[in-house]
Amino acid sequence: xxxxxxxxxxxxxxxxxxxxxxxxxxxxxxxxxxxxxxxxxxxxxxxxxxxxxxxxxxxxxxxxxxxxxxxxxxxxxxxxxxxxxxxxxxxxxxxxxxxxxxxxxxxxxxxxxxxxxxxxxxxxxxxxxxxxxxxxxxxxxxxxxxxxxxxx
Amino acid sequence: xxxxxxxxxxxxxxxxxxxxxxxxxxxxxxxxxxxxxxxxxxxxxxxxxxxxxxxxxxxxxxxxxxxxxxxxxxxxxxxxxxxxxxxxxxxxxxxxxxxxxxxxxxxxxxxxxx
Amino acid sequence: xxxxxxxxxxxxxxxxxxxxxxxxxxxxxxxxxxxxxxxxxxxxxxxxxxxxxxxxxxxxxxxxxxxxxxxxxxxxxxxxxxxxxxxxxxxxxxxxxxxxxxxxxxxxxxxxxxxxxxxxxxxxxxxxxxxxxxxxxxxxxxxxxxxxxxxxxxxxxxxxxxxxxxxxxxxxxxxxxxxxxxxxxxxxxxxxxxxxxxxxxxxxxxxxxxxxxxxxxxxxxxxxxxxxxxxxxxxxxxxxxxxxxxxxxxxxxxxxxxxxxxxxxxxxxxxxxxxxxxxxxxxxxxxxxxxxxxxxxxxxxxxxxxxxxxxxxxxxxxxxxxxxxxxxxxxxxxxxxxxxxxxxxxxxxxxxxxxxxxxxxxxxxxxxxxxxxxxxxxxxxxxxxxxxxxxxxxxxxxxxxxxxxxxxxxxxxxxxxxxxxxxxxxxxxxxxxxxxxxxxxxxxxxxxxxxxxxxxxxxxxxxxxxxxxxxxxxxxxxxxxxxxxxxxxxxxxxxxxxxxxxxxxxxxxxxxxxxxxxxxxxxxx
Numbered sequence: 001x002x003x004x005x006x007x008x009x010x011x012x013x014x015x016x017x018x019x020x021x022x023x024x025x026x027x028x029x030x031x032x033x034x035x036x037x038x039x040x041x042x043x044x045x046x047x048x049x050x051x052x053x054x055x056x057x058x059x060x061x062x063x064x065x066x067x068x069x070x071x072x073x074x075x076x077x078x079x080x081x082x083x084x085x086x087x088x089x090x091x092x093x094x095x096x097x098x099x100x101x102x103x104x105x106x107x108x109x110x111x112x113x114x115x116x117x118x119x120x121x122x123x124x125x126x127x128x129x130x131x132x133x134x135x136x137x138x139x140x141x142x143x144x145x146x147x148x149x150x151x152x
Numbered sequence: 153x154x155x156x157x158x159x160x161x162x163x164x165x166x167x168x169x170x171x172x173x174x175x176x177x178x179x180x181x182x183x184x185x186x187x188x189x190x191x192x193x194x195x196x197x198x199x200x201x202x203x204x205x206x207x208x209x210x211x212x213x214x215x216x217x218x219x220x221x222x223x224x225x226x227x228x229x230x231x232x233x234x235x236x237x238x239x240x241x242x243x244x245x246x247x248x249x250x251x252x253x254x255x256x257x258x259x260x261x262x263x264x265x266x
Numbered sequence: 267x268x269x270x271x272x273x274x275x276x277x278x279x280x281x282x283x284x285x286x287x288x289x290x291x292x293x294x295x296x297x298x299x300x301x302x303x304x305x306x307x308x309x310x311x312x313x314x315x316x317x318x319x320x321x322x323x324x325x326x327x328x329x330x331x332x333x334x335x336x337x338x339x340x341x342x343x344x345x346x347x348x349x350x351x352x353x354x355x356x357x358x359x360x361x362x363x364x365x366x367x368x369x370x371x372x373x374x375x376x377x378x379x380x381x382x383x384x385x386x387x388x389x390x391x392x393x394x395x396x397x398x399x400x401x402x403x404x405x406x407x408x409x410x411x412x413x414x415x416x417x418x419x420x421x422x423x424x425x426x427x428x429x430x431x432x433x434x435x436x437x438x439x440x441x442x443x444x445x446x447x448x449x450x451x452x453x454x455x456x457x458x459x460x461x462x463x464x465x466x467x468x469x470x471x472x473x474x475x476x477x478x479x480x481x482x483x484x485x486x487x488x489x490x491x492x493x494x495x496x497x498x499x500x501x502x503x504x505x506x507x508x509x510x511x512x513x514x515x516x517x518x519x520x521x522x523x524x525x526x527x528x529x530x531x532x533x534x535x536x537x538x539x540x541x542x543x544x545x546x547x548x549x550x551x552x553x554x555x556x557x558x559x560x561x562x563x564x565x566x567x568x569x570x571x572x573x574x575x576x577x578x579x580x581x582x583x584x585x586x587x588x589x590x591x592x593x594x595x596x597x598x599x600x601x602x603x604x605x606x607x608x609x610x611x612x613x614x615x616x617x618x619x620x621x622x623x624x625x626x627x628x629x630x631x632x633x634x635x636x637x638x639x640x641x642x643x644x645x646x647x648x649x650x651x652x653x654x655x656x657x658x659x660x661x662x663x664x665x666x667x668x669x670x671x672x673x674x675x676x677x678x679x680x681x682x683x684x685x686x687x688x689x690x691x692x693x694x695x696x697x698x699x700x701x702x703x704x705x706x707x708x709x710x711x712x713x714x715x716x717x718x719x720x721x722x723x724x725x726x727x728x729x730x731x732x733x734x735x736x737x738x739x740x741x742x743x744x745x746x747x748x749x750x751x752x753x754x755x756x757x758x759x760x761x762x763x764x765x766x767x768x769x770x771x772x773x774x775x776x777x778x779x780x781x782x783x784x785x786x787x788x789x790x791x
Contacts, residue, residue: 261443
């Protein structure tokens with residue numbers, strides 16, 4: 001556990017990092033960024049809190065099994081989305097321009113960015129985001145746990 | 153000359169990376185050297201994608217002849233993702249080696265030849 | 267659309283999608299119990315094997331197959347609005363790809379069955395099997411892809427999964443040390459390949475192998491191509507374990523758990539496939555194939571000779587076999603190198619193609635018998651607990667089946683007639699002799715030395731008085747070994763089965779880069 005100043009700063013920054021990360025994930029198909037980048041940003045938030053509070057405190061808040069589950073669910077969502085298009089071809093973008101969810105056309109010209117476009121891409125971005133935030137956070141958690149074991 | 157600056161940087165960073173990998177005796181520094189080489193390759197990929205006067209392909213109203221192809225960025229991103237996985241794995245190996253050997257000195261981590 | 271059509275149309279994609287899905291689901295299924303997880307893994311591997319057989323059938327019946335991810339229809343390689351450039355990720359399957367994919371899937375299945383028994387008492391088995399499936403994904407992807415950047419990605423998947431598998435038995439940190447070495451070496455290699463890919467991309471504005479080959483043919487072979495080619499070929503030669511870049515092989519193979527060394531052999535052969543694919547299809551039209559061929563021949567000679575002589579010094583059974591793997595890789599490089607050196611001349615049809623067939627036939631033979639030998643070594647270590655040959659002895663009394671399987675593998679690797687090693691080695695000797703008699707002489711001498719080395723191993727491990735009071739290994743391990751032994755004998759007695767259906771299409775596919783390019787760039791709606 002680090003000093004009070006560091007912990008307060010971490011408390012303050014944590015929600016902003018999470019929101020920024022989710023923003024990057026959700027807007028992955030219309031702005032630079034995407035699932036991996038957003039997931040990595042969220043994982044840095046987890047890392048910040050983990051460093052500020054130390055492993056003993058944080059392991060009560062964040063369970064490794066939940067993170068592993070997030071990793072598995074993200075991967076499954078990704079590959080199942082790819083499988084659904086199989087009747088045409090693997091990874092086929094069956095939602096694009098279909099009028100269903102995420103099925104609108106990208107408007108031409110200056111616009112504030114419509115999220116409801118691009119077909120399967122946002123779904124895959126979300127899946128990758130969940131997977132990366134789980135994967136990177138669990139790496140940090142395991143490394144902290146193992147580091148303690150090595151020290152003792 | 154000034155336009156070759158990114159490529160010169162690539163060579164310099166790569167040289168430092170290889171230097172660290174060959175001459176440093178700490179396994180963590182070997183991993184850092186590997187990361188330097190990787191950054192150099194990524195920089196090379198990104199600088200290849202630079203087009204003078206090009207427009208990022210996220211503006212729908214930009215003239216299509218000026219838009220740059222986003223492929224080099226996509227390649228770099230993939231390479232960064234792979235690099236994260238490699239680095240994480242190598243650092244975990246370092247932790248296990250430190251636990252069992254009590255050192256990260258490459259001169260002492262030599263039980264395989266016995 | 268009915269399921270059969272779905273599978274037939276999407277076979278190339280399913281070849282990687284199924285093991286990938288399997289790897290992701292394995293940790294989740296493990297919560298339902300170990301047995302369910304094992305059934306799932308074996309089922310996924312068996313289905314992958316089925317898809318690989320289907321690919322071989324499709325290639326033999328309908329010619330080169332292309333599969334474009336996300337396209338409508340899935341054979342649309344060059345979309346009408348792309349300006350004549352293949353923009354999407356394309357899998358191109360010709361005889362050689364299908365051949366490599368089949369070997370990868372087969373050894374994956376065999377090692378999967380074997381590991382059910384051999385890893386029974388380990389922790390975190392679901393991770394082991396997930397990594398095994400990922401390794402299969404990496405190998406299949408390397409074999410099937412028609413895009414150099416994808417090739418790099420699958421190479422990295424292959425290396426990461428393999429390195430993690432090597433470290434699976436910590437073995438007081440020794441296995442992790444070997445895995446660290448393996449991971450560093452393969453990462454540098456992969457980065458150099460990425461550097462070469464960047465050069466090629468900057469020069470030709472394309473990532474598709476066929477497109478690069480065509481543009482290189484049109485503009486001529488430049489200095490940049492030379493740099494890229496050197497980087498790619500040297501790296502892949504290192505990854506397939508050719509001397510003088512073989513130093514990671516004995517560590518990696520030697521410390522890998524149980525039967526996993528057997529699949530590492532195939533993982534190296536996927537790099538060998540990459541070496542052949544790059545030198546024939548991508549650079550074959552433009553570069554000087556004669557000097558490239560001699561580069562491979564010299565690498566092959568060095569590997570054969572140094573590998574076998576180093577093997578004599580070893581007293582660790584797995585390290586010894588690893589040096590023999592280096593030595594056998596030399597035969598494949600020699601055979602295919604002779605084919606490449608004579609490509610486009612009259613000599614190619616006289617003996618060059620025959621040498622290539624010998625070299626390619628040796629790939630599958632090596633996967634089978636070296637796989638079997640590593641599995642027997644794993645069986646011995648599983649029961650005896652040591653890999654030191656000086657501490658073993660008298661195992662033939664208690665492990666009769668293992669001893670028989672070991673003998674089959676040893677005779678096959680030494681090229682004794684009723685086994686498959688003889689068939690491919692004979693093809694190599696006969697054809698290589700016509701290019702230069704010296705090559706055939708070295709190959710024959712190395713073969714004899716191999717036999718001597720394996721007789722030594724058999725003597726010190728299996729003969730002599732009974733030291734260890736051990737039982738035979740579990741049935742799943744014996745079953746896995748018997749599959750490989752069956753194919754060794756089958757291909758030894760009827761080599762024409764393998765040559766007709768697998769090897770000849772592969773050799774012809776490699777020798778015909780123009781057919782590959784035309785198929786990919788021909789549009790194909």
